[in-house]
Amino acid sequence: MSDTTSSPATMRGWAIRAYGEEMVLMDNLPVPTPGPHDVLVQMRSAEVGDWDELVRTGEWDMQRPFPLILGLAGAGRVAAVGAAVTDFSENQQVYAYSYPLHDNGAWAEFMLVPETYVAPIPASLTPIEAGGVPIVGLTAHETLIDVLRVSRGDVVLINAAAGGVGHIAVQLASGLGAQVVAAASRRNHDFVAGLGAAAVIDYDATGDVTKAIRDQYPGGVDKALNCVAGKAANDYVAALKDGGKMVDLPGAISVQRPGVEIISDYVVRGNRARLADVSQRFDTGALRLVIHEIVPFDEAQRALDLVLSRHVRGKVVLQIV
Structure with a gap:
């Protein structure tokens, strides 16, 4: 496995301490350690959607301990990989939607993702733009x-x-x-x-x-x-x-x-092959992403409020770094 000695022990992330509480920016969250089949992504950007409000309120129970980091998808660079991971390497630009087996959220400086949910970002998108695509x-x-x-x-x-x-x-x-x-x-x-x-x-x-x-x-x-x-x-x-x-x-x-x-019971799940096909469609010009606004990391609540206003054209993206 690529070790995480170059990564900090803690990170910043938007989290809740209980369902229904307001989210807070915490700076002492532990950076997760990859298991054998995991990819640790240093996040550049994250997707924002009305589903994030469902998680915050508990209507969508993530069944994970608190503090619970919000965000379900985004893009960044590979910081470390598990011992059994062979398809990804450090510094590769990737994106992912991490559900189920969602160990920590995307609205943080690092996200741990099962390798089967990860795909290289479209060559036609920047790492910031790509964070708005997975879900x-x-x-x-x-x-x-x-x-x-x-x-x-x-x-x-x-x-x-x-x-x-x-x-x-x-x-x-x-x-x-x-x-x-x-x-x-x-x-x-x-x-x-x-x-x-x-x-x-x-x-x-x-x-x-x-x-x-x-x-x-x-x-x-x-x-x-x-x-x-x-x-x-x-x-x-x-x-x-x-x-x-x-x-x-x-x-x-x-x-x-x-x-x-x-x-009415459809729930999307992480899927590398499907995400790779989405990437190909972007790169052939069959799809294009329209971004309503790229919002700074410190303004995550405003990003979510924008989405919940129902007046967004395209995507709101949270820029982490």
Whole structure:
């Protein structure tokens, strides 16, 4: 194993001492030591999403001791590797989403990750930019390709299409040959159309969003990806054609409709091969990352507040160093 003698014994990180408490920047957290199959990453940047608030409040229980470091994904350089790790070496630029087997969070100077969750960052992205990719990239990739099995000619509805997962999903579904119906606020219509959406509807409109979709696609949509919580998510169930299928990421759908399939228990997991495919799609130009703001490490609470405001276009990234 590459030893960690050059690394400090302690590190800074944003942590909570109990679920529901405000996060605090601690400076005496222990730097984790790699096990045989682990990679220790010195973090450059971390992804910020509404899932981080679920962790802070305890709605998503990480089942780890406190203090619990927040953050689930990010990018940086390999600082050390376990004795059995052969695919990564020190100073390599990598990124990862560390769930499950999540030993410590990404909002810290170091993160310990199982090697099977780690992949080299896209050559087309900087280490700071790459930190905004893992969760949204993996989520869009798995839900569209493996769960919904989007194929050429499908009509695919993507709700919150200008957001983190949404803006990647629009590009990916369009690249798979689907006709993308993007639901976004009025100010983002040109943006999502530029990502490849064939049609854009205003989810802030007071009118019937289902009617707006059915006016353009009378038979309904084949598949849908819902990326936001709230009762309005139920409106999109009626937009599915008979036999249609939806992945409901936040578990917001509460209506029942016979003849359609709603998947509300999906949880993305770390996966090196999938993340490597995401990297390739960035490097071929099939995907591009839009960053709303890169926020300094000391302002992590503001970064999370930005995401929770629901007015973010693309990704918020926390710059650690």
